[in-house]
Amino acid sequence: MSTKQLRLGKGFSLHPLAAGVVLALCSHNLLAQQADTKEEPAIEVMTVTAQKRVQNLMDVPVAIDSISATDLKETNSVLLGDISDYTPGFTFSKDAVAQASATMRGISSSNISTGGDPSVAIFFDDFYLPRAAQSVMFSDMQRIEILKGPQGTLFGKNAAAGVVNMIPNAPAQDDEAFVKATLGNYNQQRYELMGNKAISDEFAVRLNMMSNKRDSFVDNLYEDYQGEELGNRNHKAARLAALWQPNSSTKVQLSYDYDDMNQGYAPGVGVSPYAYSMNVTDRIVENDVVDGHERRDMDAWSLKISHDFNDEWSGKFISSKRQWEVSGRDDTDGTADKTRYLDTINFEDSDIFYNELQINYQHDKLSYVGGLTYSKENVYQKTSLNITADTIARLTTADINAMLIPALQGAGVPDEMISMMGLPADHLWNPQDWASILSVMAMVDPSVGGLLQQLGAAPFSPELVAAIQATGDLTYQAISAGLGINEIFGPSATGQLWSEDIINTGNFTSIGVYSDVDYQLNEQWGLTAGLRYSKDDKDFSWEIKERSFGAPMNGLTDFLFPLMPQLNASNSWSKWTGRAVAR
Template identity: 25%
Template sequence: MASSARVRARLAVTASIFALAAGAGQAFAQEVTQVEDIIVTAQKRSESIQDVPIAVSALSSESLNELKIEGGSELMRAVPNVSFSKANFSMYNFSIRGVGTKAISASSDPAVAVSFNSTPLIRNRLFEQEYLDVQRVEVLRGPQGTLYGRNATGGVVNMIPNLPGRDFEGFVKGEVGNYDSRRMQAVINVPVGETFALRLAGSATQRDGFDYNTFNETKVNNRDLWSTRLSAAWEPTSRFRTNFIWEHFEEDDQRSRTGKQLCTNDPGPTKIGNVNITSQLVRNRLSQGCLPGSLYDDAAYGVPNGGAFAHVFLASLSYGRNAAGQTVNAVPLGTDPYAGLTQSRDLREIATSYDPIFRVKNDVFQFNMEFDLNDNLKLISQTAYAKDDYYSSQDYNRFVSNPIFSNSDGLFNALNQPIINPNTPTPGGYYTDPQLGRSNRMVSADLSRSDNRQWTQELRLQSSYEGRFNFSLGGNYIDFKSNDDYFVFNNLFTFLAEYYYNDLTVPGVTNMGRRTQLCTPQTTKECIYVDPTPLDQLAGDGHNYFRSKNVIHTRSWGVFGEAYYDLSPTWRVTAGLRYTDDRKVSTPYPSQLLLGADRGNPGPSSGGYVSRGYPALPDIDQQWDALTGRLVVDWKPTVSFTDETMVYASFSRGYKGGGANPPRVDINPAVIQYQPLAETFAPEYVNAFEIGAKNTLAGGKLRLNATGFYYDYTDYQVSQIVDRISLNENFDSRTWGLEFEAVFKPTREFRVDANLGYLNTKIGKGEKSIDVMDRTQGNAEWTVLRPWLQVPSNCIAPTRYVERILAAGKPQEQTMLGLQALCGGSLRTGSFNPQFPSQLPLYLPQFFGFTYNPLTEAPNGGRGFEADLSGNELPNAPNWTANIGAQYTFHKDDWALTLRGDYYYQGSSYARVYNTTYDRLKSWDNFNISATLERPADGLVIQAYVKNLFDKTPITDSFTNSDDTGLTANVFTLDPRLVAVSVSKRF
């Protein structure tokens, strides 16, 4: 039934578009009317959209209001082959023709260049703030390797604001809606004399939260944001024009970066080979937390097996005895903090102990100058500075654990001495974490923050000769600095740091040149500094939490030129070329979260070098240069069935810079060894072929544009979390697709808009990658294991060896260490690197009678089997996107009432390159309606609208978290049904 409905929806929209073309030749008795022309700057010069040989969609301020597109995230409803979703950290993924930003390293760049008034902004809030006093928004589809150049392999989104004019005018708007929504906008334009003008615009939005936190009984995911823009224009002579723009955006609310967290619980195996597993502790250590089940099954609303977490397992070590002489563990052995818990099936209902915090400040300053050297040559300068500060914190897990801490009151230490407050760690069964506060549960939160600065300068020389030849020459420079931090806090991390490390004296720790601050000046310890500062005043130098610190400095310059030559009155050739030189300097700051202390170990067990702070490793200096551009031939034939037609064919080449993967923890290889991972990832390149036709028919009543394209992609960047970092990989692919856009206005009162996109993507033959959700790839001869506690990623080992260890009947501790030894890489269980031989007897030969080296005997050193990606679809590349909207205006005296409805459909896609059941994102649709009553003579407009009429909650994307937190999936969805009424007045 659902599949049939999806097919009917696609056919209905397709039929609607072609029905428009079929009806174009009919004679209309109504008064003459035409589809409004739109002037765009897709080629950085003002031209009719129908004359530009580029696949470009443009939305005027009136169109944005009619479609109720109030921010960048909603542009997908108006542009074919576009998808959008929030991302897990501080950015988003706006994808055009399957090309988006799936690389989430701090050093990666968006593949769709986002521009403010034609200035590219590497970090921006144009997809979070609401549109304010916009002249139009242009979306250029396909690589823009000449004029926009750097990184625009997917396309360009260019938001163009209104600038000061010569007339005094103003605008005021107020809106109220459900979720106690209140919005205000105001604009005033003031001419000052004959040559100068000012324009001031401002807006503010407040509303209650879309989501409900059942644990705290609070509404979260609300909005409290405001924007202002001040612009000034000066035209002292007819040949010289200049303007200045300052835009400020600020938000301080409880916006959630992610939605609900889903998990198909993995209880761990009950049998390995012929050995039955009765110990829950062993089952937990053989569990990966969550299984790769469909996100749409009931089972996905489970919770991870928290007993599989390394920090839970380590916290179960004993720290005292009660009066009866019984051992008391901080967390009872074998505890699963989430045992017995389930989640609501409502994607807008969560249960967390920590409500989100979201703060953003963004400023853009732009200074533009135009000087007419003569009647045919114009020199243009654009200078811009952008500053972006971002802070977002939320519960790391979207569910609340059971109480887990034992009561430490009245306990005795190993010398039979009472443990007295304040040294008792969990009085009354509660632990107090300096960042997360007091709780008897396992509490976890994250923090994503960034500080970004960008300078941009562009100079262009443009001609406007009346002859056959014209040109545009230019150069630009970008200097971008970014400091990105991502933290994960957990009260068990702090507990372990305070009560298992700092009383463990380890003689002879070798620092190997690293800067180390001891916890006390009297002793040499393997100790972890616990940051005492609260979360909102975080010092950031502690090791009781995970921190990924990323400092990036990008400098890029380019020179470009584009020539336009009319071969005849109907044929034109466009040729463009660009040279880009990119340099990125990444300063790696390794993480310093150190788990794995063991009181029975006579040497350092965490492998950490640094007691406090985050010393940097040497800079990673990368540099690339690229030659890109385009060649276009367009033809304007005279045909009997259209008023005007342009047919074009183009070849273009695009480029996007590479970057550095974030560093892992700085570990002493004599203690712990990690499997090697790539330090950097390669740049992307795409060769794109496109043909298109832009047609005006029926006396201007119909516009019908069609495009076909083919992409040959090299090294598309995609990332996943490996060893707690964002590991970026490169894959070749090819893509082809079709796009149709139509506007039909048979009368002054009636208009229909429609677009349709089809996309076919395939990853290249022979491309492979390890799927962290399925490391064995279904091979029963291999088993997934939890490695040594300080190593965050799971491994695989031969099932026969796992069975042999389980069948040996050894004490539980030896059994657990034996299983961990199959992953190798620790002093406690035996090093797999001969350069750093173990100082202890190897567990496997000593206790289990065999030897095993994962580096030589396991696929990819034990990381797992590679999945064959050949022929898989690119992530977030739905095969079908479609929208059809219609409006009708009733006129009565001086009043006009316009009724409009819009239907949007997005086909199914995948969240990851592996294209498994777990990755599949189902198709979804959306319906919006509005009614607008206006009196143009008075500038009065009253509007009511409903967005997401049927209150649907689709999953638009998902993000898989790390192995050591159970491989949970953060999912993203749409806003719920929104109902509002607004009143506006122009003067």
């Protein structure tokens, strides 16, 4: 992989050759100065805002990893899934960007329903990100802080396992810019640019943009596949921030974030003998998902106002509105066998309005932070499960086998004889398999025997197979009506999709009041104590609908899940959370 980078600033970088000449000319003076100067190198102090106030990393009584801009550059990381490779105790989904989940010290929330809250709270520029918005692509970052362990006192209910705090660079009173290109195998193309301009002593703007593309590293051999290339990447992001400083005590920042993703979903690797290969290292699959894709369109407006009242007291107010649409469709069965077809689609249309008012106090050995948070989230989610009529027929075949074989065994028929009768059948749309099923049925049901007589064919005869081939859906319809088994239908429905939709809506309101004090007793000992009150109100609805070829067929419903009319529920939760730390 190769990287080319150009940086411009107030002081332009020297060409490497020119830099070498300057070093050669100045080496004598430099050596002389070094001989006279024996100062010990200064130790860099790394500060973090893990506890919503600026602190020395070594003084924070929390297990924390701070990933700097240099770390991100050296690891070539642009998503949380990238840095999780280098962060012990923290993992983040790489493949499913739109349905990503974070795990901290083995604790995660795998449920992607709108009613659930993740166990790891993720923030970007102080603003909370719900699950579907967490996998933002970052560039021009100052640092990323990962706090391990419960953080409910300062961050609320969603921080049971930990917190991830992404901090982008803010506009500054400097003129600087860079352009960066990263090229790699599988047609990897990543382009970044950043420009910061000080328009006046009071006003500055900063723009950064990134495009990240890569072809799939897995070959899909299914010839009739239609959709985005499975496993590829196509992600774009941009951020424009403006900073106004009317005086030395006040800062006002307005920013706009844009994130667009349109790529293929992660390939479905089969783990059954019906898949192309069960060896995942082959990187070859046959996925027949219809319109496989992963898409997200997201933007956000954010306002931050901070003010220093004096040397000890300061305050900050933040407000953000983030909205997004997410859609993902993947191959769930991992095969190209349409009689085993299953795919799932997740669509979500959501927005969140997040606000926080914060007060900070810092004096000598005592520091204090307190604040109020308020968020309002509206969510619509539809999860669709799709199977083909061919798959339903295969499942129905399995049910028929489960009825006929035990009945024959109970009648004393040996297993060898049952096998000679053609059971278990593989698929009832196969004329030979259907003939075997009808023949066994005719042994115990006179009505089935009468049907075979009308066809002019005896049980277990070649004429019966030919009659089934000649009459299409006729025998299936007759047996379905006679036995009342609505799931028996003919092969004319092949390839048609049966879909059931699970629809959730939610209106969620959350408020929080927190207060946290840190006191340094002496050089060795310090105490921290905090308290938080949280209250959540949730209005939720749940409904299961059906969209399928089977709608006109009387009684052919509820195949995957029982159909459910819209259910509505409301509830409220409140909680006091505290902490006391001696260090």
